[in-house]
Amino acid sequence: MTQIKILQPLVKFHNTFSTITYEYLYDNKKYSFTNKFLSKIDNLYTGIEGLISIFIPHCILTGSRVKTDVPVDKKYLDNVQNIVDVFKRLHNNDKLNLNIHAPNTTRSVQTSHNKNIAAFTLGVDSFYTLYSNLNNLDSILFIIGFDVKKHQKTLLGMTIKSLKEISKVYGKELILCETELKNKIDHGKGFDWACYFHGPAIFNIAYGLSNVFDNLIMPSTFESKDEIKWGSHFILDKHYSSSVFNIKHDGDLSRTEKVKFITDYDIRCLEHLRVCYVNKNQDYNCTDCKKCLRTLCTLEILGYKDKATTFKKNVDGRDFFKLEISDGMEQGVVDDIKKLESEFGIDRNA
DSSP, rough: OEEEEEEEEEEESSSEEEEEEEEEEEEEEEEEEEEEEEOOOTOOOOHHHHHHHHHHHHHHHHHOEEEEEEEEEEEHHHHHHHHHHHHHHTTTTTTTOOEOOOOOOOOOOOOSSSSSEOOSSSSSHHHHHHHHTTTTOOEEEEEEEESOTTTTHHHHHHHHHHHHHHHHHHHHHEEEEOOOOOHHOOTTOOOOIIIHHHHHHHHHHTTTTTTSSEEEEOSSSTTOOOOOOOOOOOOTTGGGEEEEOOEEEEEOHHHHHHHHHHHHHHHHHHHHHOOSSSSSGGOSSSSSSSSHHHHHHHHHHHHGGGGOOTOOOOGGGGGGGOOOOOHHHHHHHHHHHHHHHEEEETOOTO
């Protein structure tokens, strides 16, 4: 049985930034990665719940064991065992289990008075969560090193500019974190980032802030009825919570419903909307990939194409329907857009 031994994180504080370095042994070989918060945060959490989270899908599916001498919140340890049942259903395997050997403790209640932070990428899901939680949301969190990398200076500059403008317009604190996590941790063949790890990776960053915030609000990708393999989902995220840090999955709507909601709520979102994951030539939105085209197509149906200034001009969003459908998830998106067309009385063949 492979063993992952987790060591005590190392925290450093500087005048303008703060860092947490996580260290662990995998088969007795030492590894580490650093999360760098680009602002001075004096009260970073030094526990390891966030690091354990990254390894949970891997351990459930491979039988690897987590071991540590660092005390871990008991409620967290109890909660993550619920993830096993989810994986048993998704993988049709009743033999799966999760082995974590750690001394347990109960974290003392923080005095942050129900402060909330939301993961925010400038996408449709993020804007929905921002707008639908606007009155009780304190901060937004953007992570450099996941979909936007540090070396993509042009794209990163445009992204941070939009993030700062959104932060100012809606009066929310912007927290930026630069991380090595995605580059440093490789779970091996068969472990797709989107299907297993993008949620736990965000939880790792957020747990470092759990002395400051009580709740992390995670924008949904799918509806609660869609029980599929995905790294952040209604059926998963809550089980990564601890005694004092709650992870809430937000937004039980379809993608087209969310686009309609955010454009109805504040059309200014279209000045900053960023949905692209391809980022060819460091474009803000390449307006060529499936995600760009399906979003543009939805905006065209709703009558907002001219206001969608972050997409390239002279592109027909209906080209989305010419792209190959590779799986059931994509077919669901196609059906959703066709349903919206029907609601607006649009005949694509006319």
